[in-house]
Amino acid sequence: MIRRFVFLFVTLLSGCEALPVTEVPLSAIEQQAAWARHQAQLEGLEAWTLDGRISLRHDEEAWHASLHWQQVDSVYHLNLFGPFGQGAVQLDGSPQGVVLHHDGQILQSDDAEQLLQQQLGLQVPVNGLRYWAVGRVAPGSDHKEELDSAGRLAVLEQNGWRVRYRGYVAVQGFMLPNKVFLDHDGLDVRLVIDQWQLVAAAPGRRGG
Numbered sequence: 428m429i430r431r432f433v434f435l436f437v438t439l440l441s442g443c444e445a446l447p448v449t450e451v452p453l454s455a456i457e458q459q460a461a462w463a464r465h466q467a468q469l470e471g472l473e474a475w476t477l478d479g480r481i482s483l484r485h486d487e488e489a490w491h492a493s494l495h496w497q498q499v500d501s502v503y504h505l506n507l508f509g510p511f512g513q514g515a516v517q518l519d520g521s522p523q524g525v526v527l528h529h530d531g532q533i534l535q536s537d538d539a540e541q542l543l544q545q546q547l548g549l550q551v552p553v554n555g556l557r558y559w560a561v562g563r564v565a566p567g568s569d570h571k572e573e574l575d576s577a578g579r580l581a582v583l584e585q586n587g588w589r590v591r592y593r594g595y596v597a598v599q600g601f602m603l604p605n606k607v608f609l610d611h612d613g614l615d616v617r618l619v620i621d622q623w624q625l626v627a628a629a630p631g632r633r634g635g
Contacts, residue, residue, distance in 0.1 A: 452576035461578025468601065469563050474499040474626035477560065481507070483549065484615040490549075494618070498557060499626075505553065516547065550614055552588055559583065559590050560618065562604050577602075587611050598623045 453461055476497045483490045493508040505518040517528040518539060525539040527546060536542035539553040558565040562580050564572065570585035579602060583590040593606035603623055609616040
């Protein structure tokens with residue numbers, strides 16, 4: 428798995444630009460058809476990496492960090508730089524568990540969100556955000572969705588979170604979000620993505 432992870436990210440294209448796209452509004456039926464095609468295309472993403480910024484706000488408190496996220500199938504490396512005044516944080520996850528590197532400590536758990544909450548006091552929906560960040564619905568739980576005029580997610584309600592999509596950009600043949608705003612129980616999370624890099628699955632394969 429490790430060798431495969433390294434190989435895939437070596438093959439990532441060197442960069443992507445946020446390309447302006449002129450879109451014609453679709454009818455309701457056309458939106459649903461476009462959404463079905465969009466979901467099918469996103470399922471073909473085998474690996475991606477994003478660089479951006481994330482902020483959390485709760486009542487009068489606010490925290491900010493730079494973010495680097497690498498995802499290959501169900502394996503990910505998540506780095507937060509200068510987060511919330513606590514220094515660098517690295518989170519490595521797989522179906523076997525998650526490992527947190529912070530302040531010279533290495534901590535393990537079965538739940539990434541619980542680990543971040545317990546150790547750093549950060550409520551980040553890592554499990555769902557893996558899907559929400561690319562504009563997908565997380566599998567295995569109920570949800571409500573609203574589509575935009577082009578048949579992509581505009582608003583998603585899932586797992587107690589409300590996810591709003593404030594913009595999309597063209598990246599290597601995909602339309603991906605560049606601003607994702609989330610709220611849950613008085614907590615606002617804002618993800619601004621500055622750069623995407625992608626690897627699509629070979630024909631006949633689908634990512635998880």
